[in-house]
Amino acid sequence: MVDVIIPVYRPEEDKLMGLIEKLNAQTVKPDHVFFMQTLVSGEEDERVRKMLEKANHAVVTPVEKKNFDHGGTRNQGAALSKAEFMLFMTQDAVPVDKYLIEHMIHAMSSEKVATAYGRQLPDDQVGVIEHYTREFNYPAVSRTKSKEDLPELGIKTYFCSNVCAMYRKKVYDEMGGFVLHTIFNEDMIMAAGVIQAGYAIAYVAEAAVVHAHKYTYRQQFTRNFDLAVSQRQYREIFDGVESESEGMKLVKDTMKYLFRQGKWYLVPDLIFQSGFKFLGYRFGKKYDKLPLWLVRKFSMNKTYWRNAE
Numbered sequence: 001m002v003d004v005i006i007p008v009y010r011p012e013e014d015k016l017m018g019l020i021e022k023l024n025a026q027t028v029k030p031d032h033v034f035f036m037q038t039l040v041s042g043e044e045d046e047r048v049r050k051m052l053e054k055a056n057h058a059v060v061t062p063v064e065k066k067n068f069d070h071g072g073t074r075n076q077g078a079a080l081s082k083a084e085f086m087l088f089m090t091q092d093a094v095p096v097d098k099y100l101i102e103h104m105i106h107a108m109s110s111e112k113v114a115t116a117y118g119r120q121l122p123d124d125q126v127g128v129i130e131h132y133t134r135e136f137n138y139p140a141v142s143r144t145k146s147k148e149d150l151p152e153l154g155i156k157t158y159f160c161s162n163v164c165a166m167y168r169k170k171v172y173d174e175m176g177g178f179v180l181h182t183i184f185n186e187d188m189i190m191a192a193g194v195i196q197a198g199y200a201i202a203y204v205a206e207a208a209v210v211h212a213h214k215y216t217y218r219q220q221f222t223r224n225f226d227l228a229v230s231q232r233q234y235r236e237i238f239d240g241v242e243s244e245s246e247g248m249k250l251v252k253d254t255m256k257y258l259f260r261q262g263k264w265y266l267v268p269d270l271i272f273q274s275g276f277k278f279l280g281y282r283f284g285k286k287y288d289k290l291p292l293w294l295v296r297k298f299s300m301n302k303t304y305w306r307n308a309e
Helices: 013-024 043-053 070-080 100-107 126-137 147-158 170-175 186-196 217-233 244-260 265-285 292-298
Strands: 001-010 030-036 058-063 087-089 113-121 143-145 164-168 200-210
Touching: 001 013, 001 070, 001 100, 013 043, 013 244, 030 043, 030 070, 043 058, 043 087, 070 087, 070 186, 087 100, 087 170, 087 186, 100 113, 100 164, 100 200, 113 126, 113 170, 126 244, 147 186, 147 244, 164 170, 170 186, 186 200, 186 217, 200 265, 217 265, 244 265, 265 292
Parallel strands: 001 030, 001 087, 030 058, 113 200
Antiparallel strands: 087 164, 113 164, 143 200
């Protein structure tokens, strides 16, 4: 009924084991857990493989590092699946309970819903600002989105994250799978196709994973640079929806939250974070006007540009 597909590359071993233990405990058991393991070195690869094999019904598929691709590697995993539903996860997303898969499948009980994605909760290491950002992007209330929501939600209609996202295999195949050789954002590009094809996407707040990163200012810049590159490369999808106003709303709401919580001293940090995000996004939107050496410097995913001319 459901297969789980997880790309693996130099994982944090405690998080990976937490993920495996939670998957093994699910009330709805996956038929297979397909790990797409990017190879690094013999000794490390063998140690990680032994960890992966602790998952029930694990299938470990080696992937050469040079062949890893955000969309393509996930497509390889999907090609192994014959299940009705496919749950894509990342190696550092740890379910909060044993009901994750059950909640996700329930959200897709209507044939109109082609995709569902779960809530992402922060851990205790990421700080107040990232806590609020997670709450802003992943609220406690579930919602189903369709084409009719575009005037209200803008780009958030297409929001979906392969950190924890389930796809109806039939519709995934109809869409042709994830785009190949994308620097970033393969999940939102797929989600846009799903919406435009007349299907719906469910946000499932009850299906939660712990997943968050504490980025440096430079990392904020490079991540948003790559995000904007992907939107520029698929401008036929993203140019027609409002996006930057959502970022401004997040900054304003976060600032209000900090003052309400008596954390006003974090406002300079918020301003710097937001500034680096904004600059990265702006440069990314103009990446095709920049020299390649500078694009490589600005990008988080430097290997993507290896064969660029």
